Amino acid sequence: xxxxxxxxxxxxxxxxxxxxxxxxxxxxxxxxxxxxxxxxxxxxxxxxxxxxxxxxxxxxxxxxxxxxxxxxxxxxxxxxxxxxxxxxxxxxxxxxxxxxxxxxxxxxxxxxxxxxxxxxxxxxxxxxxxxxxxxxxxxxxxxxxxxxxxxxxxxxxxxxxxxxxxxxxxxxxxxxxxxxxxxxxxxxxxxxxxxxxxxxxxxxxxxxxxxxxxxxxxxxxxxxxxxxxxxxxxxxxxxxxxxxxxxxxxxxxxxxxxxxxxxxxxxxxxxxxxxxxxxxxxxxxxxxxxxxxxxxxxxxxxxxxxxxxxxxxxxxxxxxxxxxxxxxxxxxxxxxxxxxxxxxx
Numbered sequence: 001x002x003x004x005x006x007x008x009x010x011x012x013x014x015x016x017x018x019x020x021x022x023x024x025x026x027x028x029x030x031x032x033x034x035x036x037x038x039x040x041x042x043x044x045x046x047x048x049x050x051x052x053x054x055x056x057x058x059x060x061x062x063x064x065x066x067x068x069x070x071x072x073x074x075x076x077x078x079x080x081x082x083x084x085x086x087x088x089x090x091x092x093x094x095x096x097x098x099x100x101x102x103x104x105x106x107x108x109x110x111x112x113x114x115x116x117x118x119x120x121x122x123x124x125x126x127x128x129x130x131x132x133x134x135x136x137x138x139x140x141x142x143x144x145x146x147x148x149x150x151x152x153x154x155x156x157x158x159x160x161x162x163x164x165x166x167x168x169x170x171x172x173x174x175x176x177x178x179x180x181x182x183x184x185x186x187x188x189x190x191x192x193x194x195x196x197x198x199x200x201x202x203x204x205x206x207x208x209x210x211x212x213x214x215x216x217x218x219x220x221x222x223x224x225x226x227x228x229x230x231x232x233x234x235x236x237x238x239x240x241x242x243x244x245x246x247x248x249x250x251x252x253x254x255x256x257x258x259x260x261x262x263x264x265x266x267x268x269x270x271x272x273x274x275x276x277x278x279x280x281x282x283x284x285x286x287x288x289x290x291x292x293x294x295x296x297x298x299x300x301x302x303x304x305x306x307x308x309x310x311x312x313x314x315x316x317x318x319x320x321x322x323x324x325x326x327x328x329x330x331x332x333x334x335x336x337x338x339x340x341x342x343x344x345x
Contacts, residue, residue: 022062023051032080032151050086054096061085061100070111073124080151088153088241090175090186093270102177102184106156109176113227118311122157123147131307133161133300135206140164143219143307146171153241154187159219159308161212167191169203172216174223182231183224184271186240188216188254208296214278215301217261221276222305226312232274234258239270 026047033043051058065071065082075081085099094102110119121128127146134140146158155173162168173187190212191199203212224232237243237255255265255272262279263272281294 022059022066023048025066026062026082029076030079032078047083047086050083050096054100057097057100061104064104064107068111070116070119070124071107073120074107074147077124077126078147078150080148084148084153090153090155090177090184090241091235091239091270092241092244093239102175103156105179106176109180109227110157113180114312118145121145127160128311129162130311133304133307136208136296137206139206141169143304145311148173154235155184158187159216159223161216169199170212170216172220174220176227176229178231180227181229182233183220183227183229185217185220185232185234185274188213188234188257189252207300208293210297210300213257214261215304217274218278218301219304219308221274221278222308223312225276226309230276232276234261234263234272234274236265236270236272 027044030040030043033040062082065075071081081103085096085103089099090102091098110123114122118128122145127144129142129144131143132140133143142160142162142164144160144162146160148154148156148158152173155175157175158171158173160168160171169191171187171189172185173189174183174185176182177184190196193199200212204210207215221232223229234257235254236258237253240252240254258272258274261274263274265271266273280298
C-alpha cells in the first residue's frame with residue numbers, strides 16, 4: 001500500500017516542488033482507472049513509474065495541459081490524455097519521447113487551427129455530427145468528427161461515417177505530427193459483426209460503387225489539403241500498435257490498401273507516403289455505359305469532402321445546441337450558424 005508514497009518520494013528527489021504538485025495532481029479524477037482502491041493504487045504506481053522514464057518532458061507536457069483551458073477540459077473528459085504517450089501509440093516503433101512529440105504537435109495544431117467551438121465539440125463534448133450524406137436509395141448517413149476512443153492507441157482525431165441510428169460503419173483515425181507538417185493515419189476500420197461483409201457490399205452499392213475505404217481516405221486527404229498539411233502517411237502493418245498484441249486476430253492489411261492507393265513505403269517500412277490527391281480516372285477514361293454511375297460517385301465524394309471542409313472553415317455548434325438531423329431529402333449540409341470562416345489556411 002506504500003507504492004504511491006514511495007513514488008512521491010522519488011519524484012521529490014528528481015523534480016522541484018512545483019512539478020511534483022503537477023504530477024500528483026495528475027493522479028486525481030482518473031475515471032479511466034478502476035474504482036477499487038488496490039487496483040487504483042496499482043494503476044497510479046505504474047503511471048508514475050513510466051512517467052519517471054522522461055521526467056522533464058512529462059512535466060512540460062503536464063504544464064501544457066494545465067496551462068490551456070481547453071486542454072484542461074479535454075483532460076476532464078479523457079484522463080487518459082495525460083499518459084497516452086506512456087503506452088503504445090500510433091507507431092509501435094516510437095519511443096515515449098516520440099509519442100509525446102506527436103501528442104504535443106497534434107493538440108497545438110488543433111488549438112491553433114480548429115475553430116474553437118469545433119474543438120470543444122470534438123474534444124470536450126465527445127464528438128459532433130457535421131452533416132448528412134445522401135445515398136442511392138434516398139437514405140442518409142451521418143458524417144462526424146470524433147476524438148480518440150477510450151484508451152485508444154491509433155490516433156487523436158477520427159472522421160466517422162455512421163448510420164442515423166448511431167452505428168459506426170467506417171472510421172479513419174489520424175494524428176497531426178511533425179509540427180503540423182504531416183497527417184499520420186493510424187486506423188481505417190469498417191463495420192464489425194457477422195454481417196460486416198454484407199454491410200460493406202450494400203454500402204458500396206448505395207454509394208454508386210464508391211468503396212467506403214476510398215471515401216474515408218479521400219476525407220483524410222481533404223482535411224490535410226484544407227489545413228495546409230503537406231504529407232499524408234499511412235501506418236504499415238509491421239508498425240501498427242495492435243499488430244503484435246493481437247497477432248492472431250489483427251486482420252487489417254494496411255500495406256495492401258496503401259499500395260493500391262499509390263502509397264510508397266518509407267521510414268524503414270513503418271509508413272507509406274500517400275498522395276495528397278489520389279489519382280482518379282477522368283470521365284473520358286470510363287466506358288460510356290458507366291459514366292452516369294461515375295458522375296454520381298464523384299458527386300458523392302465531393303459532397304462528403306465539402307461537408308467536412310465547410311465544418312472546418314466555420315464555427316460548429318455546441319453539442320447542446322447542435323441542430324437535429326434533417327429528414328430525408330434535406331440538403332447534405334447541416335445548418336451551421338452563418339459566420340465568417342474561423343479558419344482560412
